[in-house]
Amino acid sequence: MKFIDPRIDFAFRKIFGSEDTKDILIGFLESLLRLDGDRRIAELVLLDPFLVPKIKELSYSILDVQCRDHRGISYIVEMQIQKTSAFLKRIQYNAAKAYVHQIEKGEDYPKLNQVIAITITDFILFDGVHHPVSRHESRETVTGISCLQEIVYYFIELPKFTRSLDELLDPLDQWIYFIRFAGSLEAIPEKIQSEPVRHAFQKALVANMTREEYDLYDKAGIAITDAQGAIQVARDEGLMAGHRSGRAEGLKEGRAEGRAEGRKEGELALLRRILQRKFGAELPDWVERQLDAAGADAIQQWSDRMFEAQTLEAVFSSDDTRLDEPSVGTGG
Structure with a gap:
């Protein structure tokens, strides 16, 4: 078996942003956000689903996954393989844009729902944070109370994830392991038991790609190498x-x-x-x-x-x- 590398944004969007893989995206979101019971995602609408013709028009650009759940909460999920100087500014800008674009001019503010921006990086972003998954929100500086939670940011820094296959503790560990290492694996590890993660491996199989998809994936990988x-x-x-x-x-x-x-x-x-x-x-x-x-x-x-x-x-x-x-x- 051979798998495409989920860290390449074309592959990431194919795996997580396709209409036929909503269970993969839902499984990832529920694992990261610790959603269980009645907090689980009942329905998910992809705002810009993965389509090869549209990807070809975009050429090599930012391919994020945007969706909204049954409660109206919006999610922006992005994979970033190389660091840029204005990176955090763009993350905040895109989240703010997604927030304000929920309503038209003159509509009531109560119609605004929470936006959760999830960014996965293949580089270390926060030197002062030693754990791979971090959550960032606005807090009052004296009490630490968080009253402003309309825009929340999650970051997964892949280089900080050092657990081996035998050390994986929960589905979130399995997701991070998949994203970081799938491109170098030759089989789905038996240790991976989460059904959504196993489905993600199946979606990442090179054998399941069309020739057109593989050509675009290959070009995206070459573009990253050339840029670096x-x-x-x-x-x-x-x-x-x-x-x-x-x-x-x-x-x-x-x-x-x-x-x-x-x-x-x-x-x-x-x-x-x-x-x-x-x-x-x-x-x-x-x-x-x-x-x-x-x-x-x-x-x-x-x-x-x-x-x-x-x-x-x-x-x-x-x-x-x-x-x-x-x-x-x-x-x-």
Whole structure:
């Protein structure tokens, strides 16, 4: 047997976001949120179900799973394999957008229901949190009381999950093990007893994919590998350029301004290199003019947007109204 890797967003959405696999998504949500008894999910509506023609139109972009249960609670489930500088901002933005889009202008606020944003990362996101699953919500800072629970965030950081197959304790452990390791397994482990998890393994079988699906899956994997390689090359070249420029300027002037200018040149070289890798070797003249005239703040802002933007215009847009990322305490 051979399984597709659930960490690749195309595979993740195929497994968790298809109409014929709602039991998989429900099983995952109930395990993560500890829903039992009358709190279990009776019905789930996929707001944007997995369809190959639509995925092809999206090309390589963010493929999250959005759904709503019988109580009106909305869920956004996303797999992220590589870290970006504006990652937490985007998570909060998408959750807030899902919340406000529940009602039209003029409708009553009581119609708004809770939004739960679930993000699975293949990298460590919170250095101060040592457990792999964390829950984040707004709390009053003195008493710790939580009165604002309309938007709640769950994060699963895969690198922090270190249990072996024999150490799995519950269905949630089985889900995390599946997401992290299915792509390297050759059979469904006997230790996996949860029916929804076993169904997820069946859905992940390469043998059950169409040729078109496998081609799209393969392209998504190649795109991730290329992006990771481009980032590393650009980082190396940018650092080298920054060091050379900083040393030359510092020796010549003997001032801190030289070192700062060197750092800026290195960051600019890194930004230009990644833009060329993502949008084409020849950047338009208007982009080059903006880069040549850029200050440190602009370079940082463009770098934040670069990995999520689908066009150069989106990278260099002057519209940036989002708030800074809040500090995050220990999840639970």
